Structures are given as C-alpha cells and as structure tokens.
Amino acid sequence: MLRSRAGRLYKGVAKASTTAPSLLFDSQITASTSYRHLTSSSAQPRPRHHPTSSASLATTALGQHLFGAAFHSDSYFSASQPDFFPPDKSQNTSSFNDITSPSQSERYLPPLLDIQLVAQNDAQQALFDTIQHLDADLSWHLYQQLGKARLSLPAPVIDLLITLQCRIPVRSTPHNIIDSPAAIRQVCDRALLLSRDKERCQAGSSAKPFSSANKHGLSTLSAALSLRLLYLLVVEEEQIAASRSPRPAPRRKHLCTILNALSTNIDAHPHFAEQHVDIKLRGRLAATLSRLGSTDAAFRQLQSLVHQASPSDQDLFIDPRPFDQLLSALARQKVPTSRRSEFLPSPLDLMPSTVDENQPILRALRLTLSAQVQASKANIHKCLQALDSATLWWLLPFELDGSPNGSGQLPDDRYPLKTKWHPWQSSADGHPISQDFLDSFAERVALVLAQRGTLQPALHIFDSLPTSTDSSDNELHPSTNVPDHDLFTVVLEQLAERMSSNTVADAPKSLDTHRGLSSDLHLAIKVYSIAHSIGVDLDSRINQAVIKAFSSCLPTAIVDLGPARARHTKFKSHIAQRNEQRGSRQALQIYLRRFTGMILAHDPDLSNGSLSFPAQATLLGLHMRTRDYTASKRLYQLIRLREPTRVLWSDDPQAGSLARSALHPLAAPDHSTFMWLFAESLRSAPKPFFALRLYLDWLASGNTLPSSLIAIFIQALLRAGHTTIAQRVFQELQEERVWLPARLARSLVASFAEAGYPDLAVEMACTAAQIAAATTSFQRPDADADRSSYDRDTWRLTSTLNLISIALDRSSRIPSQQHDADLHHKLLHLFDEFRLGLTHYLFGTLSLIKRDDAPQARITSQVTLQDVRMAYNAIVRVRLSAIMDGEQSLTSSGGQKPSMATSAVESSRSHIEVLFRELTDLGVEPDSDSWTLRLTTSLHACLEAPTRAKQQTRMDESLGLYEQASKQAYRKDGPLQPLVQGSSADRFNALTPIEEEPLQVRLHPAVVAALIDACRRCSRLESGLRVYQLHMRRSASHVQVEQARLMLLAALAEPQMWREELERLQSHDKFAFKFNERFVRQLEALSDATGPRSASSATR
Incomplete structure (x- = not known):
C-alpha cells in the first residue's frame, strides 16, 4: 500500500544523487599484492550463482568492520528513508540485504576459458605464461608492454585477459584488506579497454582515455563477462553517488550507454539471465539509470523486474527504492517544463481534456501501484504535483454526483462524489491494481487537489471512513484504514485560508458571510473530530489551522472586540450584535471548549508541542473573547507553566507577549480581556490564588x-x-x-x-x-x-x-x-x-x-476610650516584651544577671507605671488587659529583684495591685472627654452617661497562676492561698491556677493535702483536669524537698 503513517510530505523528500567522475582514468592504478597471488583453486569455474545463495559472515571484529565497509552504497536508495522496511524473514527471502551483505566469495565471477595458447614471439610467450599462472596484474602489465603488437593477439586471448581481470577480488576480507572502490575502478577500466582492443579498432590508442562506449566492442562480450562488468559498474556508481561528487552530463550519458549495452548482452541470453540476474540486481540497475537520467531505460528494467517477480511467491518483497528513484527523476524532469507556481491553478485547468496514459509519470505510477510497492509518499506527491488538475481528476476512482451540467461542471464542495470504474483496475498484462491500493493512491491525489483549493475529494474520503462522522458523536471508534496526517492538515489549512479571505466582505453580504463562516467552521470541527477519533497525530500545524479558522469567525460572532474591531475588520458592530443575540457567541464557545478538550486529551500539559506559543496565545484570546472563564483559567495556567520567564502582558513589540504573539489581532489577549479575566477570578474563586498570579504577571509586564x-x-x-x-x-x-x-x-x-x-x-x-x-x-x-x-x-x-x-x-x-x-x-x-x-x-x-x-x-468625629486604651496597652505590651527579651539575651551566655539587666527592669517598670497613670489621667479606665500587663510587670520586677528585701517589697506591691484590680470596673467604650480642670474623679463624672453597665476587671488566669507561684518562691505561702481564694470568688477554675495551687500545697509540706486535692480535681464531675506524669513527679519532688526543711525549722 501507499498509505503509511511513517513520515510526512514536508519531511524526508527524496533528492537526486549528484554525478561523479568518469569511470576511466589515464594513470595506471597499481593493485595490492594480493592481486598477484591468485591460486588455482580460486581460478576454477565458479558454480552457477543463484539469487538466494547466502553469504558467510566473518567472525572476527576486524572482518566485520571490513565487511561493513565493502560495497556499501547509501545512494542506491532514495536520499530519504523509505516508508517501509520489510523484516528479514529467512535467508531464502529475496531482500537487498542478501545482495549487499559482505561475502568471502565474489559475485558473478565469469568462468575461465579452456583454450590453447600458442605464442608467436618471446613477449607473447611471457604473457601466456603469466596467464597460465592466473596472475592478473602481471599479465595486464605485460599486455600493456606489447604496445601496438597487442592488437594482433587473438580474440580468445583477449577474452581470457578480460576474464582474468574480472575475476580479480574487489571485496575486502579479514585476510585480504584492499581498497574496494579503487579495485572496482581498476577492473572496470581494464575490462572496457580490453573490450575496445578486441574490436581491432583504432590500433595503438589503448593508452588514450576512453571517451565513449563502443557498442560493438561491448556487444562481443559474453553474458557472464557482461554480468560481472555490469555489477561492478553499478557498485562503482553507487559509491560515487554516495559521495555526492558532481558528474558532468556527458559522462552520465556515457555510463548510461555502457550499462544499456551490457544489459542488452545479458537479456540476449534469456536462459542465462533467468538463472543469474535476480530482481535485486535489476532494481539496483534501474536505480542507477534513474540517477543518471535515463528514465526510459530504468522503466524498462523495472518492467522486467516486475515481470520476473513471481506473483505467487507471497514472501517475495520488491524493494521500493528503485521505484522511488525513478519517480524522483521523473518529477525533476517534469518540473522545468511545467507551469511553476506555488500550486497549479485549480479549478481553472479542470476543463475536459484527453489524458495521455503513456506519459512517463503515469506509466511509472501505474507500474508502482501494480507491483504493490511501498513507494515513498514524498516521491509520489512530487510526481502528482507535476501533473495538471484534469489529469489528477482522471486518476481519482470517483466522480461528481448530482452535477446539473454533467461532466463539464467545475468541482464544487456542494456536490457529492460517487465511485466510478477506473481503467487501471484492469490490465492486459495480468497486473491489475487492487482496490485497496487504488483508494490509498486516491488519498495522495486528493492531497494535491486540496493544496490547489479543491476539497471535494478529501472530504469525500473523510465521509467514507468506516466511522461515525457525526460532529456530536464523541464515541468514534478508530479505523484501521487511516488517511495520512498530511491530508487532514492541508484540508484544515485550506478551510482556514478560505475563511480568512471571506472576512473581507461588504455590508450587504455580511449575513451571507456569517453563514458561510459558520458552515466552514462546522466543517473544520467535523474534519478535526474525525482526525481526533481515528488517532491522527494532532500536531501544532493542524491545531494552528483550526485556531485560525476560529479567529476568522470573531468579527461576525462577537460584539465586544475592543478597539481592535475598527482597525482590523470592516464588519459593523450591530451585525455582530444581532448574530450574538441569536447565539453566535455561545456556539463559538461550545466549539472552542470542545476543540480545547480534544487537544488536552492528547497533550494534557502542552509539553508535547501540540500548540506553539502563538497558537496558545490565540486560543487563550478566543476563550477570553467568548467569556469562558473555566477554559481561560486552565489554558492560562498551562501557558504560565510552559513559559515561566516570559512577559505575558507587555506592550513591547520585542517582549513576545500574548498580544504580540497571537496569530490574529482580534483574538489577541489585550487589556480589556485581562480586566475581565481578573475581575472574574475574584468573583469565581473563594481564594484569590489565580487572581494573585494574574496580578503579578500584570505588574511584571509594567502595567x-x-x-x-x-x-x-x-x-x-x-x-x-x-x-x-x-x-x-x-x-x-x-x-x-x-x-x-x-x-x-x-x-x-x-x-x-x-x-x-x-x-x-x-x-x-x-x-x-x-x-x-x-x-x-x-x-x-x-x-x-x-x-x-x-x-x-x-x-x-x-x-x-x-x-x-x-x-x-x-x-x-x-x-x-x-x-x-x-x-x-x-x-x-x-x-x-x-x-x-x-x-x-x-x-x-x-x-x-x-x-x-x-x-x-x-x-x-471623636476619639474613643477604646482607641486610647488599645494604644497604651499595646505600648505597655511592647515594653514588657522588650524587658523579657533583653534580660534573656543578657543572661544567656552566663548564669549571673548583671546589674545592667536589673536596672533595665526597674526602668521599664517605672515607665510602665507612668504610662498607667497617664492613661488614668486621660479619663480612661484601665481594662482587664491593662491590669494584667501592670501586674505582669510588677511580678517580673519582683522575681528579678537583686536582694531579698527588695523582692519582698516588690511582692507586697504585686499583692496590693492584685487586690486593687479585683475591685476595679471599667467602661468598655465611649467618647474621650476633653481635658478639664479638677481631679480624675471629676473628669469621670463629667463623662457622657453610657447606657451599658461597667465591666468587672478579670485578670488573666496565667498571671494569677504566676502570682501564686511567685508567692511560693518568695516563701509567702499564706499570701498565695489568699490570692487563690480571691480568684475563685470571681472567676472559674483554671488548670494553670490549679497547678500553681497544688505546687503551693506541696511546698507547705502537707503531702496528704495536695494528694487529696489532686484526686478531687481529676475526678470532678463538671470538669476533670488531666495532669501529666511529669507534673506529678514535680509535686512529689517539691513535697519531699520541703519536708526535711520544715522538720529542721521546727527543731530550731
């Protein structure tokens, strides 16, 4: 089949091989020493060569390397890889590998002649002795030394010399390392010169360059010698072509004449040719002739090849590369004489005409199809491009159906096609083309017609696929007969180009234009859905074509296009408004969402190159124009993921932003679409993560x-x-x-x-x-x-x-x-x-x-009590935090507390007392936080006192503050009264009456617990119990307060009391405190430590 998923038309197009220098050289080429050591066993007549004979492989690494270098010619094939390489099924199968694989034995060696050699002089005797010893190099030199006398030698002697030269080994082996290209060139030159001398023409000119082939001289060669010389010439040309050396046209023509003459000699002996010339050698000869420009001779060789190949042998594989060479050569010959433009005009050249079936391209295409060769799509495409559109329509296996004017009607997408009988489906030579190959060939023809603007054949192929092509059906089952990727690409690109040209319309035709754009968009989505459902590779080229088709619909489908509407379209906004009221924007949104979903189904994170950045920017703009927030957000996140360093919203033309990179100016994401997306992100999501991403990108772009x-x-x-x-x-x-x-x-x-x-x-x-x-x-x-x-x-x-x-x-x-x-x-x-x-x-x-x-x-407008109280409490909290942090930093390096820390504590305590009095003077009653902070400061100063007496003094002050705070009340809020003369009580009485009742000051339980613990440390145990009793009168029980009380009871050296209290707290009905084992161990340690101390105190 011609259809193949490997390779595309714009990749791997076969190129012609260049020419190489002449076959013959003036200078003598000295062979290696191994040429002169031909043993008698190697000179025995070679058994008849069979095409399926296998070659033995070398076992050493050196041998494998030499075998890989011998007779290797890449230019025998097309410059591009073929679409299909068959597997090596067995050694009995016919494949090119069998003929090019290195072998220890030479190919097509002619048998030695059994003749009687009678010398006429001493020079001839020396020559004949050398021939009898099978020394090819020495016999050649002795023959050259004869001068003009060599023309008097009998023809059988020259045949024996030619045979001896042709039997020179030209293949490297592990035991005989030679320069194969030079050896082949030497053998060919000697054989051709000897053939010329054999005709007794131009006596004495054997040392001159051989300028042209002598048909009579080559025609006298035997079939075996012709086969060996033909094989060596083909190998030499392949090696020269592989080096891409330039070759003048006269030399190419000269070599073609020689090859045709040798081929004629071989074909003149049908029995010999049938036994010794296999299809692989004919293919190589055809490829060589195609490269040299002799396409007619190459075609005849391929005809013989197809005829020689047995149709019943299902394992036989015909190598496609000779056919590719012929097709490529024919396309190159046709191009200079054809009308050359980007694509030939269509359908202007579709007028009825008689098709010449014997033109070389059609003959080569038919031969390729009938041989069922996996030819290169690129070469077939080039040949089809060289044909006019009328010939292309003739090649299709279907025709117009429903045309009112018959066959003379020009193609129109509105008319369907129907199947027709094709002349190539029957053949007089017994090689008809199968329907499967004809359908595959029709795809190639439809591709060329689609490039010229005629989409009917391609759309007919899509509709005839054995899948449901309903655009609303998402459950399409893939088919095994999948058209090529290129056909979908060209059709979608042509649709996009047609839609883009339709946007330049006049006002009276605007409604028809919108209908045409909608119809083409529906058709594009239908084709894309078919490609998606049957597994066609949806690359960036296909996706970009569909995005361009969407962009062409914006002027007539959406009203709000911003200031770009007036600059880039002639359609009036009221036309788009009428269409949008009829659902054009919703329809476009549905199509876009479906299209994006199919892309992300194959490429979820856009990492496989399904969309280029300009295509991504345009698709994002399309979603934003249709007000599809979900799709816009998802696509924007993927773009940001793939382009983390790109400035997306810049107005700089060199920045490569979204607006500057879009494929269509109306679909470019601009400032207006960003504002919509940003506002929608704030309304649609509870967390502004996406809005934050947008904002940062917006600022990064200088906006x-x-x-x-x-x-x-x-x-x-x-x-x-x-x-x-x-x-x-x-x-x-x-x-x-x-x-x-x-x-x-x-x-x-x-x-x-x-x-x-x-x-x-x-x-x-x-x-x-x-x-x-x-x-x-x-x-x-x-x-x-x-x-x-x-x-x-x-x-x-x-x-x-x-x-x-x-x-x-x-x-x-x-x-x-x-x-x-x-x-x-x-x-x-x-x-x-x-x-x-x-x-x-x-x-x-x-x-x-x-x-x-x-x-x-x-x-x-008045300042409230709460404003003043919050500010003063805040600064007290800051000062207190500074005291604790400063003391910790001063005492962290050593255990001693310097006087500096003590003075800082005293200074901060004094400052906090001043702030507390200042707050009271302003007429603001301290609240619970104020008293808590003041008591915390006093306790801190108590615990950090430098002497025992100072500590007891600070402890008395703290207990006094606690009792005072327990009796205080405050008003939570209200206007701050201005400063008036009198006492604080007078200012409080002058305050505006507040309906709410004053609130009782309640100190924080942690401060109360700290005060009880400080009483324990200062040995004021009774005072600590009094603090606890006062706290329980006005507040509920708290775990920190209870822990401090238990520690106090343990310090009283009454273990029974704190244990009973601990059990009571743990088993309380309303609240059950859970104390960890570490705290219980602390209680036990404290009780044990205070017990002996209390006993010693009682003794004293």
Whole structure:
C-alpha cells in the first residue's frame, strides 16, 4: 500500500544523487599484492550463482568492520528513508540485504576459458605464461608492454585477459584488506579497454582515455563477462553517488550507454539471465539509470523486474527504492517544463481534456501501484504535483454526483462524489491494481487537489471512513484504514485560508458571510473530530489551522472586540450584535471548549508541542473573547507553566507577549480581556490564588490595575492573608489615590501590623484618612468655612488615631520571637505619634468647647476610650516584651544577671507605671488587659529583684495591685472627654452617661497562676492561698491556677493535702483536669524537698 503513517510530505523528500567522475582514468592504478597471488583453486569455474545463495559472515571484529565497509552504497536508495522496511524473514527471502551483505566469495565471477595458447614471439610467450599462472596484474602489465603488437593477439586471448581481470577480488576480507572502490575502478577500466582492443579498432590508442562506449566492442562480450562488468559498474556508481561528487552530463550519458549495452548482452541470453540476474540486481540497475537520467531505460528494467517477480511467491518483497528513484527523476524532469507556481491553478485547468496514459509519470505510477510497492509518499506527491488538475481528476476512482451540467461542471464542495470504474483496475498484462491500493493512491491525489483549493475529494474520503462522522458523536471508534496526517492538515489549512479571505466582505453580504463562516467552521470541527477519533497525530500545524479558522469567525460572532474591531475588520458592530443575540457567541464557545478538550486529551500539559506559543496565545484570546472563564483559567495556567520567564502582558513589540504573539489581532489577549479575566477570578474563586498570579504577571509586564479593581483585590488579599502582596497594592493606592471604606482600611492596617509592618500600616492609615477627608463633604448650612475646615481636620485626625491604635495593638501581639530592635523602635516612634496626635485632638476639642455653647459643642468625629486604651496597652505590651527579651539575651551566655539587666527592669517598670497613670489621667479606665500587663510587670520586677528585701517589697506591691484590680470596673467604650480642670474623679463624672453597665476587671488566669507561684518562691505561702481564694470568688477554675495551687500545697509540706486535692480535681464531675506524669513527679519532688526543711525549722 501507499498509505503509511511513517513520515510526512514536508519531511524526508527524496533528492537526486549528484554525478561523479568518469569511470576511466589515464594513470595506471597499481593493485595490492594480493592481486598477484591468485591460486588455482580460486581460478576454477565458479558454480552457477543463484539469487538466494547466502553469504558467510566473518567472525572476527576486524572482518566485520571490513565487511561493513565493502560495497556499501547509501545512494542506491532514495536520499530519504523509505516508508517501509520489510523484516528479514529467512535467508531464502529475496531482500537487498542478501545482495549487499559482505561475502568471502565474489559475485558473478565469469568462468575461465579452456583454450590453447600458442605464442608467436618471446613477449607473447611471457604473457601466456603469466596467464597460465592466473596472475592478473602481471599479465595486464605485460599486455600493456606489447604496445601496438597487442592488437594482433587473438580474440580468445583477449577474452581470457578480460576474464582474468574480472575475476580479480574487489571485496575486502579479514585476510585480504584492499581498497574496494579503487579495485572496482581498476577492473572496470581494464575490462572496457580490453573490450575496445578486441574490436581491432583504432590500433595503438589503448593508452588514450576512453571517451565513449563502443557498442560493438561491448556487444562481443559474453553474458557472464557482461554480468560481472555490469555489477561492478553499478557498485562503482553507487559509491560515487554516495559521495555526492558532481558528474558532468556527458559522462552520465556515457555510463548510461555502457550499462544499456551490457544489459542488452545479458537479456540476449534469456536462459542465462533467468538463472543469474535476480530482481535485486535489476532494481539496483534501474536505480542507477534513474540517477543518471535515463528514465526510459530504468522503466524498462523495472518492467522486467516486475515481470520476473513471481506473483505467487507471497514472501517475495520488491524493494521500493528503485521505484522511488525513478519517480524522483521523473518529477525533476517534469518540473522545468511545467507551469511553476506555488500550486497549479485549480479549478481553472479542470476543463475536459484527453489524458495521455503513456506519459512517463503515469506509466511509472501505474507500474508502482501494480507491483504493490511501498513507494515513498514524498516521491509520489512530487510526481502528482507535476501533473495538471484534469489529469489528477482522471486518476481519482470517483466522480461528481448530482452535477446539473454533467461532466463539464467545475468541482464544487456542494456536490457529492460517487465511485466510478477506473481503467487501471484492469490490465492486459495480468497486473491489475487492487482496490485497496487504488483508494490509498486516491488519498495522495486528493492531497494535491486540496493544496490547489479543491476539497471535494478529501472530504469525500473523510465521509467514507468506516466511522461515525457525526460532529456530536464523541464515541468514534478508530479505523484501521487511516488517511495520512498530511491530508487532514492541508484540508484544515485550506478551510482556514478560505475563511480568512471571506472576512473581507461588504455590508450587504455580511449575513451571507456569517453563514458561510459558520458552515466552514462546522466543517473544520467535523474534519478535526474525525482526525481526533481515528488517532491522527494532532500536531501544532493542524491545531494552528483550526485556531485560525476560529479567529476568522470573531468579527461576525462577537460584539465586544475592543478597539481592535475598527482597525482590523470592516464588519459593523450591530451585525455582530444581532448574530450574538441569536447565539453566535455561545456556539463559538461550545466549539472552542470542545476543540480545547480534544487537544488536552492528547497533550494534557502542552509539553508535547501540540500548540506553539502563538497558537496558545490565540486560543487563550478566543476563550477570553467568548467569556469562558473555566477554559481561560486552565489554558492560562498551562501557558504560565510552559513559559515561566516570559512577559505575558507587555506592550513591547520585542517582549513576545500574548498580544504580540497571537496569530490574529482580534483574538489577541489585550487589556480589556485581562480586566475581565481578573475581575472574574475574584468573583469565581473563594481564594484569590489565580487572581494573585494574574496580578503579578500584570505588574511584571509594567502595567497597573485601575482603581475600581484595586479595592476588590485588596479585600480578597486580606481575606486570604496575602499581606506581602498587599504592600505592593498599597503602593498602587498611593499612586492612584483610591478611596477605601472604613472597614477595608481597618482590615488593611491590621493585616500590615500583624505581618510586622506597623510603619506601613500607619502610612496606609494616614493615606486612607487623607484620601477620605479629601473626598468627603463637611460643609454645614449653618456653619462657616473655618468650622468646616476644622471638622475636616478633626475627622482626618480621629480616623488616623483610630487606625494607629489598631496598628499598635496588632503589632504588639506579634510573638516575641519575631520581635527585633527595628520593630521595637518603630512601635515606640508610632506611639509617640499617637500621643502627639491625641494631644492635638484634646486641645482642639477644648478650644471648641470654650468657644461654643456646651449643648452645641458636639464633635462630629471623636476619639474613643477604646482607641486610647488599645494604644497604651499595646505600648505597655511592647515594653514588657522588650524587658523579657533583653534580660534573656543578657543572661544567656552566663548564669549571673548583671546589674545592667536589673536596672533595665526597674526602668521599664517605672515607665510602665507612668504610662498607667497617664492613661488614668486621660479619663480612661484601665481594662482587664491593662491590669494584667501592670501586674505582669510588677511580678517580673519582683522575681528579678537583686536582694531579698527588695523582692519582698516588690511582692507586697504585686499583692496590693492584685487586690486593687479585683475591685476595679471599667467602661468598655465611649467618647474621650476633653481635658478639664479638677481631679480624675471629676473628669469621670463629667463623662457622657453610657447606657451599658461597667465591666468587672478579670485578670488573666496565667498571671494569677504566676502570682501564686511567685508567692511560693518568695516563701509567702499564706499570701498565695489568699490570692487563690480571691480568684475563685470571681472567676472559674483554671488548670494553670490549679497547678500553681497544688505546687503551693506541696511546698507547705502537707503531702496528704495536695494528694487529696489532686484526686478531687481529676475526678470532678463538671470538669476533670488531666495532669501529666511529669507534673506529678514535680509535686512529689517539691513535697519531699520541703519536708526535711520544715522538720529542721521546727527543731530550731
């Protein structure tokens, strides 16, 4: 068959072999020493050569190397690999390997003649003696020394000399290493010169170059000598062709004459030719003649080859390479005389004409098909391209069906085709072409016609496939008879080109154009679905053709094409709007999704090269134009996976972005399609991972997001915790001056602060407050301009203070391991800014109250108690964290605590007490966090006291703070009152009444447990029990408090008491505490250690 999945038309096209130098040379060629040592056994008549005789192989490595180099000629074949190499079934099968495999015996050696040699002089006697000793080289030299006297030798003597020269071994063996090409050239030159001398023509000119073949001289050679010389000439030409050496046309013609004469000599003896000339040698001779340009002689040799091959021998394989050489040579001969363009015009040249079946290309094609040779598709394609379209239609096994004007009607895709009887299906020589081969050949013809714009034959082949071609059927079963990949490729490319040319249309024909584009798109998807279902290789070329077809439908199917519509299409937007209302966009989306699904089914990650980057960009743009978010997201992720370093959204022409690389300007992903994809990614997914990927790619391309999308993006980032990316977005906010809602601003500040960027959080707070104040109206109908300006400034100040307090609170709650000196200084500086702003606010409010009446002196925007309390608690928390971290760093290297650490603790305690009093002076009651932090500071100072007396003093202060905190209450929130004269109690009484009840201060259980444990360490056991009793009156039981109490009971040297209490806690009904074994062992160790100490104290 001609059909083969291996190879494509645009790969591996066979090329003509170049010419080589002449056969004969003026200089003498000296043979190796082995030529002169022919034994008598080697001179015996050689048994009759049979084509199926096998060659013995060398067993040594050197022999294998030499055998591989001997008589090897790649140029015997086509320059490209054939489509099919048959397996070696047995040694009895006819294959080219049998004839080219190295052998220890020479091929086609002529038998020695048995003649009586009578010398006429001493020179002849010396020559005859040498001949009798079978010394070919010495006899040749003695023959040359005779000069003109050699022409007087009898013809049998010259025949014996020719036989002796032809029997010279020219094949390397492990025991006889020779230069095979030089040996072959020498034998051929000597034999041809002796043949010329045999005719007694041009006496005395034997030393001159042999310029042309003498037919009479060659015609007198015997069949055996002709066969040997023919074989050697073929091998020599193959070796010269393999070296691609240039050869003039006269020398090629000269060699053709010699080969034809020798072939005629052999064929003149049918019995000899039948026994000794096999089909492989005829194939090699035909290939040689084709390379030399003698196509008629090559055709006759192939005819003899086909006739010689037995049709009944099913194992016989006819090598396709001689046929490929003939087809390639015929195509090269036809091209210069043909009308040469990219493709011949079609259907302009389809007028009825008489087809000459005897033209060389048709004869060669028919012979190839009748021989059932696996010929190269590329060579057949070149031959078909050299024919006109009328001849191509004649070669098809089907014709038009339903044409109203009969056979004279030009082809049209609207008319179907029907099967017809073809003349090649019957043959007078008994070699008809099978229907299977004829159908395969029809595919090659349909391919050439499709390249010329006639798609009917190819579409008929697709429709006749034994599979369901319904475009809605996804369950197609693959067929064994699969058309070639090239046929699908050319058809889809022609459809895409036709659709692209139809987009240049006038307004009155726009509806017809849309219908035509829709019909062609449906046809393209149908052809692609067939190719996908039967397993055709869907490479980038096929996929790109379909993508171009999709792009041609955009102007008439989709309205929103951005500014590119006016630049790249003549179709009006109202036409596309009418089509889109009728479902054109949905139909295009369905086709695109189906097409992309078929691509990804074969290439899930686009790593097999099914789509080039321009095709990927165009397909992504098509999905985005049709508003298919799912497909757009999947394809974009694959593109980013395959192109991690490419700048996708740049406007730089040299960047190779999506827009610049697309195959069609209307299908290119541009700014408008990106904005749709980005907004859709924020709405469609709970986590903005894909939106974040888009945003980073957008920024990397040198672009900025519009203000309408930045706020939505910030909200999504804050919900997902992407604070680092929010910093970059914040820079965009500063440049674009985007207004943010209050909730969004607080969330943004909190996120920045929690990430350890309080300065950026405050910067964000100031920017947000400034932008909000600039875009908010504070004008009152009954107020002057100064009051409106004051309201604006106050609103901005209070908003900033609120956001700063949030930043301080969130930053102070960062784990101590993440604290560094830089963050500590930032927070201290930030608190100073807060105090300064709070001072401005309080004095401004007081001046306003003094100027206006009290009932009307209501501030539109006020700082709340919670804002002030959060800021002060945050800075106390920072100071306390600094104390603990600083002390740990100072004592980590050694066990001693330097005075520096003690002084730092005292300084920080004093500062925290000042802050606590300052908070109270502002009229803000400390809450539970405030008292917890103050007590924690006092306990830390107690435990770090340098002396025992100082420690007891600090312990008394801590117990006093605990009792004081247990009695305190506070109001959770409310407006901060301005500074007035009087005591703190007077300011508290002046506060605006709040409906909610005051909240009781509740210290954190961990601080209570730490206080009980500190009492144990300071030997204040009774005080520790009192702390526990006071805590249990107002709070529920807690595991840390209970553990501290158990340690206290163990320290009292009463083991029975703490054991009973431990069992009670572990078996409690409402809550059962679980203490690990390590804690129980600590209790036992502490009880054992305090027991002896208590006993010794009682003794004293």
